[in-house]
Amino acid sequence: EMQLVESGGGLFQPGGSLRLSCAASGFTFSNYWMYWVRHAPGEGLLWVSRISNDGNTASYADSVRGRFTISRDNANNTLYLQMSSLRAEDTAVFHCARARSGGYFDLWGRGTLVTVSS
Amino acid sequence: QSALTQPPSASGSPGQSVAISCTGTSSDVGAYDFVSWYQHHPGKAPKLIIYEVTKRPSGVPDRFSGSKSGNTASLTVSGLQTEDEADYYCSSYAGSNNVIFGGGTKLTVL
Numbered sequence: 001e002m003q004l005v006e007s008g009g010g011l012f013q014p015g016g017s018l019r020l021s022c023a024a025s026g027f028t029f030s031n032y033w034m035y036w037v038r039h040a041p042g043e044g045l046l047w048v049s050r051i052s053n054d055g056n057t058a059s060y061a062d063s064v065r066g067r068f069t070i071s072r073d074n075a076n077n078t079l080y081l082q083m084s085s086l087r088a089e090d091t092a093v094f095h096c097a098r099a100r101s102g103g104y105f106d107l108w109g110r111g112t113l114v115t116v117s118s
Numbered sequence: 119q120s121a122l123t124q125p126p127s128a129s130g131s132p133g134q135s136v137a138i139s140c141t142g143t144s145s146d147v148g149a150y151d152f153v154s155w156y157q158h159h160p161g162k163a164p165k166l167i168i169y170e171v172t173k174r175p176s177g178v179p180d181r182f183s184g185s186k187s188g189n190t191a192s193l194t195v196s197g198l199q200t201e202d203e204a205d206y207y208c209s210s211y212a213g214s215n216n217v218i219f220g221g222g223t224k225l226t227v228l
Contacts, residue, residue, distance in 0.1 A: 004163070044121050044221035045207055059215065095164065103211030104154035104169040110162055
């Protein structure tokens with residue numbers, strides 16, 4: 001069964017750092033671009049970062065550029081999001097998602113909640 | 119780009135049909151046939167139910183259908199069932215490797 005499982009969320013202080021992980025299984029992870037998608041309370045979805053299948057190309061939403069870093073370990077089928085200089089507005093459920101050409105996401109994880117509060 | 123516009127809520131009785139709209143611009147929905155729809159039961163993983171405007175992934179019931187006219191895409195759920203009660207999000211390719219989402223529609227089955 002194809003699956004994405006996120007971990008690493010929790011309660012963090014403003015200005016702090018954390019690393020999210022997304023464990024992939026059931027498919028050839030290294031074949032796909034991967035995204036992190038944020039779902040803030042009461043808001044819609046927003047992609048925050050994406051990475052190419054080989055890890056050589058990464059992009060970020062304006063709201064996180066310079067603070068978040070996406071990476072992947074294809075040998076261990078894991079996607080990461082290093083989050084630093086946390087702000088209250090980063091509070092959200094973060095989903096990892098598998099991207100397909102045409103800009104859709106055919107596999108999602110259930111997400112991990114990041115709460116930024118003092 | 120701004121988020122796509124969806125109604126915050128929609129409802130229907132079991133067996134009825136309901137349509138959810140997703141309005142964008144000529145730079146996203148109107149420019150590309152790359153609109154997708156996701157069903158999200160809170161606490162679970164979002165599920166792709168429509169991609170490339172009208173296509174259904176394997177396993178998605180044909181009660182779910184998608185369409186597009188101009189800058190507005192629509193998801194129609196026919197023969198509503200209680201398990202269809204969920205949040206629904208649209209998204210569209212917006213050029214330059216950018217994807218934007220709608221704000222979501224909460225579908226209630228009365």
